[in-house]
Amino acid sequence: ETGVTQTPRHLVMGMTNKKSLKCEQHLGHNAMYWYKQSAKKPLELMFVYSLEERVENNSVPSRFSPECPNSSHLFLHLHTLQPEDSALYLCASSQENPGVGEQYFGPGTRLTVT
Amino acid sequence: DAKTTQPPSMDCAEGRAANLPCNHSTISGNEYVYWYRQIHSQGPQYIIHGLKNNETNEMASLIITEDRKSSTLILPHATLRDTAVYYCIVSGLNYGGSQGNLIFGKGTKLSVKP
Numbered sequence: 001e002t003g004v005t006q007t008p009r010h011l012v013m014g015m016t017n018k019k020s021l022k023c024e025q026h027l028g029h030n031a032m033y034w035y036k037q038s039a040k041k042p043l044e045l046m047f048v049y050s051l052e053e054r055v056e057n058n059s060v061p062s063r064f065s066p067e068c069p070n071s072s073h074l075f076l077h078l079h080t081l082q083p084e085d086s087a088l089y090l091c092a093s094s095q096e097n098p099g100v101g102e103q104y105f106g107p108g109t110r111l112t113v114t
Numbered sequence: 115d116a117k118t119t120q121p122p123s124m125d126c127a128e129g130r131a132a133n134l135p136c137n138h139s140t141i142s143g144n145e146y147v148y149w150y151r152q153i154h155s156q157g158p159q160y161i162i163h164g165l166k167n168n169e170t171n172e173m174a175s176l177i178i179t180e181d182r183k184s185s186t187l188i189l190p191h192a193t194l195r196d197t198a199v200y201y202c203i204v205s206g207l208n209y210g211g212s213q214g215n216l217i218f219g220k221g222t223k224l225s226v227k228p
Binding site: 002044056088092103104105107110 | 148155156157158159160163215216217218219220221
């Protein structure tokens with residue numbers, strides 16, 4: 001247990017569906033992150049939030065929409081996804097950003113787009 | 115792009131020390147060396163980080179060369195549960211660059227064998 005939880009753990013959705021991924025951290029951290037890990041590719045940083053404000057968006061398509069209502073919760077809203085969006089989506093948190101220190105990752109949501 | 119170079123794979127006998135090398139010849143003065151590992155289909159797990167001094171914790175030791183251009187992660191007594199992909203990451207507060215974010219490369223796949 002890392003103190004970062006993600007739900008659901010597995011998700012299958014059609015290309016016309018709308019779904020949301022949820023992340024919650026119980027560590028009192030101020031920064032949260034979304035990463036994408038496609039098969040046989042390195043983890044890719046998608047979004048960074050610091051004190052509930054988005055500070056980085058790494059050219060992610062608009063069909064991915066993040067939301068950070070407070071420093072403990074992070075959502076990733078999904079709509080009209082493509083099959084190539086199938087991947088493991090990982091959430092992480094850290095004490096602060098920018099800053100130096102370790103990130104703690106959740107177990108991920110395995111997403112399959114059909 | 116990742117700023118580190120690691121061998122793609124390594125084997126280690128159970129109970130022996132696993133020494134995982136990493137080259138980071140372009141590291142700058144305010145960047146830290148981080149090590150994470152990812153067991154199959156799980157979220158990455160923080161192991162250790164350091165700036166210029168050697169570091170040790172309950173999981174591993176980190177040896178950083180005096181010129182800081184390379185480092186070695188040491189798992190003193192590898193077990194089968196240490197089989198994972200190990201990532202060496204350079205990160206810090208870089209003006210004009212990613213502020214403390216992690217850029218994952220392909221890592222080293224460590225296989226611990228009985």
